[in-house]
Amino acid sequence: MLDGLVISIDAMGGDEAPDMVIKGLEYFLTHEGKGRRARFLLHGDQAKLTPLLAKAPRTRERSEVVHTEKTISMDDKPSQALRRGKDSSMWNAVAAVKAKRAEIALSAGNTGALMAMSKLQLRMKQGVQRPALAALWPKENGVSVVLDVGANIDVDAAQLTEFAVMGEAYHKALYKSESPSIGLLNVGTEDQKGNAVIRAAHERLSESQLGLNYAGYVEGNDISTGTVDVIVTDGFTGNIALKTAEGMAKLIGTFFNEALQGNFWSKMLTFLNAYALFKLKRRIDPRRVNGAVFLGLNGIVIKSHGGTDRVGFANAVNIAILLAETDFMHAIDVRLDALHDEDDNIGFIP
Amino acid sequence: MLDGLVISIDAMGGDEAPDMVIKGLEYFLTHEGKGRRARFLLHGDQAKLTPLLAKAPRTRERSEVVHTEKTISMDDKPSQALRRGKDSSMWNAVAAVKAKRAEIALSAGNTGALMAMSKLQLRMKQGVQRPALAALWPKENGVSVVLDVGANIDVDAAQLTEFAVMGEAYHKALYKSESPSIGLLNVGTEDQKGNAVIRAAHERLSESQLGLNYAGYVEGNDISTGTVDVIVTDGFTGNIALKTAEGMAKLIGTFFNEALQGNFWSKMLTFLNAYALFKLKRRIDPRRVNGAVFLGLNGIVIKSHGGTDRVGFANAVNIAILLAETDFMHAIDVRLDALHDEDDNIGFIP
Numbered sequence: 155m156l157d158g159l160v161i162s163i164d165a166m167g168g169d170e171a172p173d174m175v176i177k178g179l180e181y182f183l184t185h186e187g188k189g190r191r192a193r194f195l196l197h198g199d200q201a202k203l204t205p206l207l208a209k210a211p212r213t214r215e216r217s218e219v220v221h222t223e224k225t226i227s228m229d230d231k232p233s234q235a236l237r238r239g240k241d242s243s244m245w246n247a248v249a250a251v252k253a254k255r256a257e258i259a260l261s262a263g264n265t266g267a268l269m270a271m272s273k274l275q276l277r278m279k280q281g282v283q284r285p286a287l288a289a290l291w292p293k294e295n296g297v298s299v300v301l302d303v304g305a306n307i308d309v310d311a312a313q314l315t316e317f318a319v320m321g322e323a324y325h326k327a328l329y330k331s332e333s334p335s336i337g338l339l340n341v342g343t344e345d346q347k348g349n350a351v352i353r354a355a356h357e358r359l360s361e362s363q364l365g366l367n368y369a370g371y372v373e374g375n376d377i378s379t380g381t382v383d384v385i386v387t388d389g390f391t392g393n394i395a396l397k398t399a400e401g402m403a404k405l406i407g408t409f410f411n412e413a414l415q416g417n418f419w420s421k422m423l424t425f426l427n428a429y430a431l432f433k434l435k436r437r438i439d440p441r442r443v444n445g446a447v448f449l450g451l452n453g454i455v456i457k458s459h460g461g462t463d464r465v466g467f468a469n470a471v472n473i474a475i476l477l478a479e480t481d482f483m484h485a486i487d488v489r490l491d492a493l494h495d496e497d498d499n500i501g502f503i504p
Numbered sequence: 505m506l507d508g509l510v511i512s513i514d515a516m517g518g519d520e521a522p523d524m525v526i527k528g529l530e531y532f533l534t535h536e537g538k539g540r541r542a543r544f545l546l547h548g549d550q551a552k553l554t555p556l557l558a559k560a561p562r563t564r565e566r567s568e569v570v571h572t573e574k575t576i577s578m579d580d581k582p583s584q585a586l587r588r589g590k591d592s593s594m595w596n597a598v599a600a601v602k603a604k605r606a607e608i609a610l611s612a613g614n615t616g617a618l619m620a621m622s623k624l625q626l627r628m629k630q631g632v633q634r635p636a637l638a639a640l641w642p643k644e645n646g647v648s649v650v651l652d653v654g655a656n657i658d659v660d661a662a663q664l665t666e667f668a669v670m671g672e673a674y675h676k677a678l679y680k681s682e683s684p685s686i687g688l689l690n691v692g693t694e695d696q697k698g699n700a701v702i703r704a705a706h707e708r709l710s711e712s713q714l715g716l717n718y719a720g721y722v723e724g725n726d727i728s729t730g731t732v733d734v735i736v737t738d739g740f741t742g743n744i745a746l747k748t749a750e751g752m753a754k755l756i757g758t759f760f761n762e763a764l765q766g767n768f769w770s771k772m773l774t775f776l777n778a779y780a781l782f783k784l785k786r787r788i789d790p791r792r793v794n795g796a797v798f799l800g801l802n803g804i805v806i807k808s809h810g811g812t813d814r815v816g817f818a819n820a821v822n823i824a825i826l827l828a829e830t831d832f833m834h835a836i837d838v839r840l841d842a843l844h845d846e847d848d849n850i851g852f853i854p
Contacts, residue, residue: 374747
């Protein structure tokens with residue numbers, strides 16, 4: 155039987171699973187995770203996992219395989235996944251959290267399916283309508299939390315205020331921050347900007363007596379500048395902002411490589427640049443911020459990028475363990491309850 | 505009296521106006537605009553413009569000052585600007601286009617005020633509800649057009665389809681492209697993704713027989729990758745995507761500079777890197793894509809970034825002249841009419 159902190163892992167989720175998953179765990183246990191007492195429930199095909207575990211001794215020692223042959227594909231619609239995916243590796247990974255056999259579930263599989271299964275099995279916290287997906291974003295001094303990045307396409311003002319308190323709790327748990335500042339993403343900083351939903355959320359957050367460090371509206375460029383620690387937005391805008399920034403970072407990388415190509419001197423430069431580029435790449439490496447969390451559920455579920463490699467997956471494992479070690483779930487409950495009580499007191503209608 | 509192509513310029517609009525405006529014109533006439541027959545109507549304070557023009561001989565030779573002391577501030581709300589801004593430099597710049605004394609108006613002033621004044625004076629093309637603001641975006645091979653980037657916070661499916669045909673006409677006019685590809689910005693590429701408005705626009709564009717090169721849904725990362733030439737989105741999402749990408753580019757610049765700092769060897773590297781960095785900076789220089797156009801009006805109005813310098817302003821002047829030389833306005837009319845006729849034929853209700 156496993157002891158210590160248990161992470162429940164969908165070993166079959168992700169573009170290169172299960173290979174990438176096992177390599178990611180081994181990478182984690184060899185680097186950041188060295189000496190950590192965490193253990194893993196690996197949900198997936200025993201026949202495929204056994205040979206991989208044979209080459210990953212640290213992971214094998216800390217893991218227990220829960221066999222299932224059923225998997226969810228990246229193309230399955232959430233409704234299909236719910237109908238046909240019971241007892242799949244993803245389903246079982248979440249089920250272990252529900253059954254309290256694990257603290258946290260982690261999957262690099264299909265986001266929509268993972269959300270649907272998590273919602274169905276773990277259920278939403280009282281008063282919360284749908285989970286929000288919170289991503290990490292590199293900024294000048296540290297990392298900020300952006301939510302929602304894709305789970306809620308249409309939101310109301312009440313959801314945006316819930317995102318604010320859940321994002322605050324998440325930033326506190328991961329970065330031990332005292333009072334992370336919160337911004338509401340908009341197309342300008344003047345009061346009249348944006349649509350009715352955003353203005354209602356802005357008014358509600360401005361009036362709150364919950365001690366939120368609310369900084370008002372922020373704009374797109376503020377996300378990377380790092381004006382605030384938590385950026386609140388709807389899932390449509392957040393998803394597009396996140397992917398647009400990834401695209402821009404990639405474009406600059408391409409342009410830089412092209413600028414360094416050409417003649418002998420350019421090639422020498424590439425060589426001499428290696429160290430500076432290494433440092434730069436480390437800071438903007440998307441793998442270092444891999445791992446988004448579903449917030450608002452009665453249990454923690456982490457979503458790794460489906461196309462990540464072992465280093466990125468190891469980072470998601472690290473986030474899972476950092477969260478499991480805190481009283482994050484309780485902190486969210488306390489803040490959400492306080493928010494909803496305040497809603498009732500002031501008669502807030504979103 | 506002026507002859508040749510006439511550009512009507514709000515000489516008092518922009519953070520550093522009128523200085524930056526006159527320097528931008530002089531820069532344009534010294535570089536890209538050398539030998540161009542364009543002439544300029546400069547709307548603004550004669551007392552401030554005369555000494556600046558004395559130091560800008562090429563601009564002085566090709567310009568006529570239309571005196572007004574009234575200006576619109578960057579903080580004025582559109583409604584205030586409309587009430588109090590008649591006969592301001594911005595108002596007069598647009599009025600000259602209405603009176604056919606100029607082909608195009610250009611301002612680096614307050615975006616909301618410029619849109620409101622343009623709409624009131626020039627009026628919308630038949631069937632179009634509000635202007636769309638189209639921006640240029642650097643991509644791997646060339647430049648793409650993104651619209652709307654801030655004029656329309658809430659849109660319906662009919663507006664999104666109008667953006668598609670107007671963006672197509674704009675790309676054709678600026679880049680002489682035969683059949684620019686068009687993508688609809690969404691949070692995924694599967695049919696069921698997005699909200700009802702986007703899905704309705706997708707269906708409408710997919711069914712159109714107008715010969716649009718419609719590529720379907722694109723995601724945030726596709727904007728910089730350059731999957732398509734024209735990216736269609738609502739003004740809220742477009743504005744945030746644009747500013748988020750600017751912020752990410754700036755962050756990478758900061759990280760790169762930090763990576764190059766430190767010891768003697770790093771400093772040598774900075775020096776050796778100068779050429780590669782110069783080439784890189786040229787390609788991602790936001791000034792090279794400065795100049796957004798309001799589409800859907802009976803007349804062309806260009807908006808320069810308020811904080812740009814002379815190089816950026818010169819680029820906006822260049823776009824204005826490129827557009828004025830084409831049959832862009834007629835091309836938009838033809839395509840919008842065809843779209844609206846098709847709407848009627850198929851009984852499209854947005």
